[in-house]
Amino acid sequence: AQSVSQHNHHVILSEAASLELGCNYSYGGTVNLFWYVQYPGQHLQLLLKYFSGDPLVKGIKGFEAEFIKSKFSFNLRKPSVQWSDTAEYFCAVSGGSYIPTFGRGTSLIVHP
């Protein structure tokens, strides 16, 4: 069975600070990896995804993530956060069945 672990449950940053959110997964085979964002009161939207090729994936709004197979990790990064990045962030993995399994989420608050 696949599972996802997000290390940071709550992160508070000031604008312009750098962001890195940790995500580790467990699954022995080929995986698809995703980061979703949920702005307050809204539904989940895809930030970026990885399924093959270059392990450094660039998404929308300046976000990027790096797939490190040896570490079973898919960490999300942004060099300089903005107040509008305040949201909840979910890492997800889909393995053999390709049904997405989600982590518990990280709540990010960015102070202006």
Add this chain to the structure above:
Amino acid sequence: NAGVTQTPKFQVLKTGQSMTLQCAQDMNHNSMYWYRQDPGMGLRLIYYSASEGTTDKGEVPNGYNVSRLNKREFSLRLESAAPSQTSVYFCASSPRTGLVGTEAFFGQGTRLTVV
């Protein structure tokens, strides 16, 4: 293009009442899912439908039933609501379970409170 549409957006039920959450997608996706979102628990899969005519249990199916009415619609039914089912429910769809590189698209959610 509406994507995934859920109704209702908000609902308050009394313990023991029943209700059906509706979900429809207009993207011609084969697979559809129901998740519940609880604080600190992330999204947990309740049921999914890999294709029209099939449904399967997810991680937390107890107390729920589903119907894949046709390719577009996938409903979630609570037969006898309990306070533990207070949650935000999300419907999602994807082109096909088993298809590499595709993501799920989510509806706006239904906030359900059981008192």
